[in-house]
Amino acid sequence: MIRTLMISDLHLCRGDRSLFRGLGLRIEAGEAVALTGRNGAGKTSLLRAVAGLIRPTEGEISFTDADGAPLPTEDARSRDLHFLSHQDGLKPGRTAWEELLFQVLWTGGQRTDAEAACVRLDLGRLRDLEVRKLSAGQRRRLALARLIASPRRLWLLDEPLAPLDAERRVAFGEIMAEHLAGGGLILAAVHDPLPIPTRGLEVGA
Amino acid sequence: MTGLRALLGRELALSWGRGGGALLALAFYLAMATLLPLAAGPEPARLAAVAPGSAWLALALASLLSLERLFERDYEDGALDLLALGPAPLEAVAFAKCLAQWITTSAPLALMAPVVATALGAPPDLAPITVVAALAGGLGFSFCGGIGAALSLGSRRGGVLIAVIVLPLFAPPVIFGAGAIEAFGAGLDWKTGMALLGAYSLSAVAVGPFAMAAACRNALS
Numbered sequence: 001m002i003r004t005l006m007i008s009d010l011h012l013c014r015g016d017r018s019l020f021r022g023l024g025l026r027i028e029a030g031e032a033v034a035l036t037g038r039n040g041a042g043k044t045s046l047l048r049a050v051a052g053l054i055r056p057t058e059g060e061i062s063f064t065d066a067d068g069a070p071l072p073t074e075d076a077r078s079r080d081l082h083f084l085s086h087q088d089g090l091k092p093g094r095t096a097w098e099e100l101l102f103q104v105l106w107t108g109g110q111r112t113d114a115e116a117a118c119v120r121l122d123l124g125r126l127r128d129l130e131v132r133k134l135s136a137g138q139r140r141r142l143a144l145a146r147l148i149a150s151p152r153r154l155w156l157l158d159e160p161l162a163p164l165d166a167e168r169r170v171a172f173g174e175i176m177a178e179h180l181a182g183g184g185l186i187l188a189a190v191h192d193p194l195p196i197p198t199r200g201l202e203v204g205a
Numbered sequence: 206m207t208g209l210r211a212l213l214g215r216e217l218a219l220s221w222g223r224g225g226g227a228l229l230a231l232a233f234y235l236a237m238a239t240l241l242p243l244a245a246g247p248e249p250a251r252l253a254a255v256a257p258g259s260a261w262l263a264l265a266l267a268s269l270l271s272l273e274r275l276f277e278r279d280y281e282d283g284a285l286d287l288l289a290l291g292p293a294p295l296e297a298v299a300f301a302k303c304l305a306q307w308i309t310t311s312a313p314l315a316l317m318a319p320v321v322a323t324a325l326g327a328p329p330d331l332a333p334i335t336v337v338a339a340l341a342g343g344l345g346f347s348f349c350g351g352i353g354a355a356l357s358l359g360s361r362r363g364g365v366l367i368a369v370i371v372l373p374l375f376a377p378p379v380i381f382g383a384g385a386i387e388a389f390g391a392g393l394d395w396k397t398g399m400a401l402l403g404a405y406s407l408s409a410v411a412v413g414p415f416a417m418a419a420a421c422r423n424a425l426s
Contacts, residue, residue, distance in 0.1 A: 053286060054426040078292050087283025093222055098215075105211035106291045 002080045002153040003029045003066045010059035012045050020204045032186035034198040041204030043189035047156045051083040083156045088143040092132035109150025117149035136163040157188040209293050216305030237263045238321040253326035257386045260318045265375045268346040271310050273364045275354040299417035303351040311343025334389045338382040345406035348413035349374045355420035378405050
């Protein structure tokens with residue numbers, strides 16, 4: 001179980017371009033950090049580096065458990081981390097329920113959890129619709145349902161609220177607050193402030 | 206395990222479902238079998254001679270058709286990120302994907318191979334060995350082809366690249382498989398060819414997933 005995320009002296013490059021260097025960050029259980037910065041500053045790349053999808057040029061990303069002991073990085077990433085990118089990976093030709101169920105089972109959740117998440121995010125009427133027929137906001141809610149249905153501590157969110165309406169933003173704010181209260185960690189790239197108390201970090205400043 | 210079973214189910218559904226490759230490959234196979242007599246001439250003797258070989262050609266080309274979708278779609282829509290972050294390693298993901306590809310594309314083609322070969326005039330007693338050879342060869346095609354599909358991720362005109370990478374790798378199973386069928390028909394030793402075909406496919410199954418996972422990680426980073 002991830003209790004702390006530590007990033008020290010991180011240097012990220014995309015191609016030949018250096019995005020930022022010397023970035024340090026520590027997130028404890030129950031904390032949310034909002035990453036800000038102009039387009040192309042490297043917010044998404046930072047999230048992908050934490051998820052282990054891109055390799056840092058320099059620096060270290062590590063996770064520790066409740067006793068402060070370091071966790072094996074691969075294990076922590078594959079069992080206790082959700083990465084929600086702006087691409088949701090939902091297949092247009094399958095129904096909302098089929099896709100949600102697959103994502104939940106794949107990330108280690110249960111069928112009953114997926115059903116509960118469906119109710120929580122008000123997806124009941126969309127269940128049997130093909131993903132291609134959903135609006136951007138509905139697709140995002142479907143992607144968010146995975147976060148609640150399979151319990152993982154660290155949430156990496158890339159613009160999580162962008163396509164949601166005002167009411168749903170408040171509702172997702174409550175979900176994030178619950179996650180933090182239960183010992184979760186959130187690292188989110190945002191342009192608009194999140195509806196929960198966060199610490200800010202500007203990338204590429 | 207639940208996750209991998211869910212993944213296999215999803216892959217099978219995607220492949221069979223709308224826009225999937227399985228029916229397309231079958232249609233391609235049938236079209237080729239229909240056009241062959243028109244192109245090569247309708248004399249039964251000539252058709253019977255080329256029938257077993259053409260079945261292999263169709264099998265190789267039809268598997269090639271559906272390979273482009275194997276990783277490319279998941280890569281483009283972000284699902285590969287999710288697959289990389291599951292409890293199962295990417296090697297297992299690649300294995301499940303190729304297995305699903307074999308079940309939905311190669312296996313139906315293998316079952317049709319003797320029908321098409323017989324329709325083209327091959328002796329019916331070649332049917333059993335044709336099925337076995339096509340099933341084994343199809344396994345090799347799926348797992349070797351998967352390497353090409355993973356290596357071409359993120360490149361423009363990936364389909365062309367897959368063909369260029371994979372076609373030389375497809376040559377040995379075609380030689381062994383078609384050779385074994387021909388030897389069987391002529392009453393010669395066919396077991397060596399089948400053994401080599403089996404060895405080729407099994408080593409593709411054993412080595413392929415590691416190469417595919419490495420290529421996927423490289424494409425994601």
